[in-house]
Amino acid sequence: MAAGTQDAALAPSFAERHAGTIRALRLYARTFARNGSAMLGLAIVLLFLTTAAIGPWIVPFPEDAAGAIHLDIKLQPPDAVHWFGTDEVGNDVFTRVVLGTRVTLQIACIVTGVAMLIGVPLGMIAGFVGGWVQEAIMRVTDVFLSVPGLVLAIAIVGALGPGIVNAMLALSLVWWPGYVRLVQAKTLALKNEIYVQAARSMGASSLRIVFVHILPNCTSPIMVKASMDMGMAILGAASLGFLGLGAQPPFPEWGAMISVARTYLPDWWWYSFFPGVAIAVTVLGFNLLGDGLRDILDPKHRE
Amino acid sequence: MTGPAPLLSVQDFRLEFDTFDGVYKAIDGIGFDLAPGESLGIVGETGCGKSVTAKSVMGLLPSPPARVRGGRILFDGEDLLRVGERRMRAIRGNEIAMIFQDPMTYLNPVFSIGTQLVDVILAHQRARPRAERMTRERARDHAVEMLRRVHLPNPERQLDSYPYQLSGGMRQRVLIAMALSGRPRLLIADEPTTALDVTIQAQILDLIGELRRDLGLSVVMITHDLGVVASVCDRVVVMYAGQIVEDAPVARLFDHPAHPYTRGLLAAVPHPGRPAASLSSIPGSLPNLLDPPAGCRFHGRCPLAGDDCLRPPPTTAVADGHRVACWRAMEAADAGA
Amino acid sequence: MLALDGLKVHFDVSRRRGEKVVVKAVDGVTLRLRKGEAFGLVGESGSGKSTIGKAALHLVPITGGRLEIGGEEMTRLDRRAERRLRRTAQMIFQDPHSALNPRMTILRSVAEPLVLHTPLRGAALTARVAALLEIVGLSRQFLYRYPHELSGGQKQRVCIARAIALEPELLILDEPTSALDVSVQSQILEFLKKLQADLGLTYLFISHNLAVVRYLCRRVAVMYLGVIVEEGETEALFSNPRHPYTQALLKAVPYPQAVQPDRGSPLQGDIPSPVDLPPGCRFHKRCPAFIPGVCDRHEPPQVRDGDAMVRCHLFADAART
Structure with a gap:
């Protein structure tokens, strides 16, 4: 073979090698940018991530995070100094809501991450192997799915004892079955795809088929679900916090804050109102983002 | 050509789709007539606009993304593009009916054949004066009659079966x-x-x-199969990239194809x-209708193409009832004969 | 090259009221493909023609009979035999749109068999793939594209490049052109014909399109409900079909020409379900030459005449006298 002409093929530029990917990404970006609600979701999530990243350096009263006591300024309504007012021991609510983003993000990532780590492999094994293995995995999944997640999580925390780590653990343990269902269904469908048959006819091993042909084609629905689940996990953690089973006051966690604040309703409304708004907006942001991702990742929505 | 007034007359019809990548010029100024009782074939490859034409006649294209850019679709003298959805609903089924490639998609899997057929029959009654409408029992008898008409074995029993x-x-x-009910x-x-x-x-x-x-019944048969056209149609319209390139009686089309595309198509099918x-083979592939080529849309693949093909080709009659949109129509016809 | 002896592929579908339901997709098929020939397998849906192709590659389990490829028994596969099978025989599927992994570039798709069976990697691999694409008439600019950026004909060319990457001797083509447009179909057919001549490949060409089979194949077998009803040289079979089903099938195809030959009334009734096979000859319920008491009772014998074979009671008598 002529070496000269081959060299061009051997060392194509990065842009050439990834031209297809770049084109696809550009298409994704354009579709996404046209979708107003998805962009709003993205904006909220970005704001949330930035706040979590730089929160401790921008808050006006960092010492209020751990529960400093300034009884002289307790339960002040929102004003120029305390934007969201102060709580029953004089801590700045704005500071505590901002610092709450970091722990909330931590909870959301860990819960969804652990759920995916458990659920995706199980779903893939169930769908690909089939037979009694599938039966076993799916029946256990069904049992978990038949009990309302939060109730089960409450039971688990009840057994382990309240606390933020245990709350995350409990939520992760009730969250994975959704991924098993999703991935198993997708794997079952993909297993019969002609390109999987083609790979088998070329002698690809099962491992190769799973990792090269099935898993990459599952990533879109997994990403969509993960994005939605981030919101749901935040809500779950806040609920546990609210019930006194998650983070403990004075730890700046939104659910725990509302739990204390609810006794000060309705006269000192700002104390519970702002953490509540934070939860609602964040969950909304993740859901809108998930919807937007589904729109661009699901080929049926394109063309 | 003076025959009976056409039942269906499509005149200079243009239709576009708004897509993500731009405006897709799906149909570009097509025109044909269908006489009462005639069977017309519309032939072409994927994306030539044959199904879009059919759906436009039925008023089945959602708008957006579809956008009519001009022309008329006259059915019995009435312009279907301007009658409005109410009148269109009365026309659909009672005047014009459509059948599709995959019947399963158009049958509801959870209702029996009988239920669906009776519902369709009763729906058609709404267009009739109240006194002439059928009762449900009458409609059921009519359904059996229709199934017998299409030679479905055991029509009474099949009423209760599911798709x-x-x-x-x-x-x-x-x-x-x-469709015929x-x-x-x-x-x-x-x-x-x-x-x-x-x-x-x-x-x-x-x-x-x-x-x-x-x-x-008059029939418009849309297909890519030249054999099907040959066996059931009186006349054929050949479409390419949203335009009609040739319109001819079946016998003329197969014996004296005039457009280079038609001839290429006929030579490409194994007999x-x-x-x-x-x-x-016809070299190359279909043009992109987001940015169609200037002039004759076939010129990039045409063995006879020359400079004049960069201008829109005229439609000429090469014989009685045989029209071709090509600069080289005569040449091609001679070469073909 | 490929030999099937009484090959059977049965599927257990489900249990209806505790009863096992078995689909006899392929029920005793014997075939011999000579090296370098193009053999056509025609039939309608449910005839089992695609299942034979898949069984030959062990993509569906073989229930009974013998399979031999390249003179080697392949009915049961051990690891070594499997590796050899994957190198000698390749398949091209009907729908090129779903035969390529949408997440893989053309380079990765075509490289897959090479990665699995050869030590080629990196630049040498890319060069080999580019050469393969050139053989099927695609330029190297396709290397880094994704399937959705290609037309149907281009995708089928990519599939062909992938199938010939390991220089197989046997190519099983399962309706390779039926998802394509007429003008593209002729391009692919021409190319397949040339490829076979150039590389000396053996084709098992599975199709419902009689015209395409007539064009491409030297010999042909007609299947109906899991069995071969007639087999012979293509031209002899098309010009003088013997089995009533073959006759009806040939008559049913409309010709792309001005005047249609007189074809009488079409075959009545539907193709029976392979779950519920009729007794005796499987075709007897639709057969215009049905002999009561014979065709519905006894399975017709295979009557061989040189290369030709027909499985019908009409010819059993002829053979006897």
């Missing part, structure tokens, strides 16, 4: 019965036999021919009835 219990051929028969004058068949086996296809084509004879040493 999944029927074979592909039987489903297509049921769909035809449904409103006694339409025009039947549009969009690739009705493409999903069927050859022996079943022969049965359905036979049935369509029989219904034409018995009911005086089941005789051995062939080689097939000639």
Whole structure:
């Protein structure tokens, strides 16, 4: 073979090698940018991530995070100094809501991450192997799915004892079955795809088929679900916090804050109102983002 | 050409789709007539606009993304593009009916054949004066009659079966019965036999021919299969990239094809009835209709193309009832003959 | 090259009221493909023609009979035999749109068999793939594209490049052109014909399209409900079909010409379900030459005449006298 002409093929530029990917990404970006609600979701999530990243350096009263006591300024309504007012021991609510983003993000990532780590492999094994293995995995999944997640999580925390780590653990343990269902269904469908048959006819091993042909084609629905689940996990953690089973006051966690604040309703409304708004907006942001991702990742929505 | 007034007359019809990447010029100024009782074939490859034409006649294209850019679709003198959705609903089924490639998609899997057929019959009654409407029992009898008409075996018993219990051929028969239940004058068949086996296809084509004879039905048959056209149509319209390139009686089209595309198409299909040493192919691929080529849309693949092909070709009559849109129509016709 | 002896592929579908339901997709098929020939397998849906192709590659389990490829028994596969099978025989599927992994570039798709069976990697691999694409008439600019950026004909060319990457001797083509447009179909058919001549490949060409089979194949077998009803040289079979089913099938195809030959009334009835096979001859319920008491009772014998074979009671008598 002529070496000269081959060299061009051997060392194509990065842009050439990834031209297809770049084109696809550009298409994704354009579709996404046209979708107003998805962009709003993205904006909220970005704001949330930035706040979590730089929160401790921008808050006006960092010492209020751990529960400093300034009884002289307790339960002040929102004003120029305390934007969201102060709580029953004089801590700045704005500071505590901002610092709450970091722990909330931590909870959301860990819960969804652990759920995916458990659920995706199980779903893939169930769908690909089939037979009694599938039966076993799916029946256990069904049992978990038949009990309302939060109730089960409450039971688990009840057994382990309240606390933020245990709350995350409990939520992760009730969250994975959704991924098993999703991935198993997708794997079952993909297993019969002609390109999987083609790979088998070329002698690809099962491992190769799973990792090269099935898993990459599952990533879109997994990403969509993960994005939605981030919101749901935040809500779950806040609920546990609210019930006194998650983070403990004075730890700046939104659910725990509302739990204390609810006794000060309705006269000192700002104390519970702002953490509540934070939860609602964040969950909304993740859901809108998930919807937007589904729109661009699901080929049926394109063309 | 003076015959009876056409039942369907499409005149300079243009239609576009708004897509993500721009405006897709799906139909670009097509025109053809269909005489009462006539059977017209529309032939072409994927993306040539044949199905879009059919759906436009039925008013089935959602807008957006579809956008009519001009022209008229006259049915019995009435412009279907301007009648409004109310009137269109009355026309659909009662005047014009359509059958599709995959009958399963158009049958509801959770209702029995009988229920669906009776519902369709009753729906058609709404267009009639109150006194002439059928009762549910009458409609059921009528349903059996329709199923018998399309030669479905055991029509009384089949009323209670569900779509999944029927074979592909039987489903297509049921769909035809449904289409005909409103006694339409025009039947549009969009690739009705493409999903069927050859022996079943022969049965359905036979049935369509029989219904034409018995009911005086006009038929527009949309297909990519030149054999199907040859066996059921009187006249053929060949479409390429959203335009009509040739319009001819069936016998003329096969014996004296005039457009280079038609000739390429005929030479590209292996003939089941005789051995062939080689097939000639049309080089290249379909033009992108987001940015169609100037002039004749076929010029990039045409063996006869020259500089004049960069201007829109004139439509010339090369024989009685045989029109071709090509700068080289005469040359091509001579070469073909 | 490929030999099937009484090959059977049965599927257990489900249990209806505790009863096992078995689909006899392929029920005793015997075939011999000579090296370098193009053999056509025609039939309608449910005839089992695609299942034979898949069984030959062990993509569906073989229930009974013998399979031999390249003179080697392949009915049961051990690891070594499997590796050899994957190198000698390749398949091309009907729908090129779903035969390529949408997440893989053309380079990765075509490289897959090479990665699995050869030590080629990196630049040498890319060069080999580019050469393969050139053989099927695609330029190297396709290397880094994704399937959705290609037309149907281009995708089928990519599939062909992938199938010939390991220089197989046997190519099983399962309706390779039926998802394509007429003008593209002729391009692919021409190319397949040339490829076979150039590389000396053996084709098992599975199709419902009689015209395409007549064009491409030297010999042909007609299947109906899991069995071969007639087999012979293509031209002899097309010009003088013997089995009533073959006759009906040939008559059912409309010709792309002005005047249609007289074809009488079409075959009545539907193709029976392979779950519920009729007794005796499987075709007797639709057969215009049905002999009561014979065709519905006894399975017709295979009557061989040189290269030709027909499985019908009409010819059993002829053979006897």
